[in-house]
Amino acid sequence: MSGRLLRDAPWLGSGPAGRVLELLNRGGEEARVVGGAVRNALLDIPVGDIDIATTALPDEVIRRARSAGIKSVPTGIAHGTVTLVVESQPFEVTTLREDVETFGRKAKVAFGRDWARDARRRDFTINGLSVGSDGTVHDYVGGLDDIAARRVRFIGDPDQRIAEDFLRILRFFRMHAAFGAGKPDRDGYLACIRGRGGLAGLSAERIRMEILKLLVADGAAQAVIAMEDGGLLLTLFGGVTYRAPLIAMIAAERLIGLKADPVRRLGALGAVVTEDAKRLAIRLRLTNGETRALESMADRWWRLAGMDEAAARRRLYRLGEPRYRDRLLLAWARAGKDADPAPWRELATLPERWTAPKFPLRAADFKARGLADGPALGEALALAEDAWLAADFPLGRAELAAIADHSAACLAGDRQP
Structure with missing residues (x-):
């Protein structure tokens, strides 16, 4: 499904992103912006990283970048991802894919040219949208309706999506906290509860990243309450x-x-x-x-x-x-x-x-009162600082001299006040 135009997105046809799209939209190949950038633009919130999908194979992406004088980095070449750097801005460019075997982040993939199949392998409908350089939004998974409803929904069978990568449980709640409204999608929520045992196999680093992002989202409180009610927080914390x-x-x-x-x-x-x-x-x-x-x-x-x-x-x-x-x-x-x-x-x-203010007394003030270097000098400074705080931070010369005198006397001799 396509036809809706993404308006007010000048970065599609000009600037660094426009340059990458122009480079890849020739010679029988096609490229589109995908994922979060499309979602954010449709929600009229700031666009961060811009990811691009293409029908061109990774070697062809690298060849075209080299011929255009653009730096390319094979950041995920086994999964079809090449990072192009234009005017210091990185763009992850990934060849269209379909999963051959799915086991978390190490899924085996095959490259393809089918935009619909590539969209259906993603996690949530609002992340399954793509947009061409002409501003046309392509939707194969119902993402536009979910954007309008502020609904975060898994693509296809929620249990299957979660089994592919249990981190998607946390991403479901984070995405809902950031972009959703009302209660979480019921089918997705129940699938997260059923799959919560898989959270134990995730690395602490991946969990940390999702939890900290979730906690600063606008809907953090409601998402956390839903997680707590579903028994997920006890597993995590x-x-x-x-x-x-x-x-x-x-x-x-x-x-x-x-x-x-x-x-x-x-x-x-x-x-x-x-x-x-x-x-x-x-x-x-x-x-x-x-x-x-x-x-x-x-x-x-x-x-x-x-x-x-x-x-x-x-x-x-x-x-x-x-x-x-x-x-x-x-x-x-x-x-x-x-x-x-x-x-x-x-x-x-x-x-x-x-x-x-800074504590105005120094070691020299106490050496002048007969204390030598050593533990007693440090104790005198600490004692004087406590007295200075108790006196509400005086800065007058007479008051400071009195504090220094008293503290030095306490630490001199037998250290009795």
């Missing part, structure tokens, strides 16, 4: 999950104008204590930075409830802005639906009103 704090975290982010953060939302969903954070880090193979952020969030977040602004300034100084905000938002998200948002909002926006 290996522990209890908490839908209410996730919903509250999303609301708090939006209230104060923060960009959605996947690790922050993961903390709200599954990390009550640092042991939870460590478990999630292992099960999802989080990066070192993500692990540290999650563990910091879960570290005694309850102490931030009910702080006055002076205490909040001390926390902000100790933790730094990102860690302070994440931990505070977790405390807010777990405060309950009846919590007054006004004081939480004031605390969460403190970094916008106040910048922590």
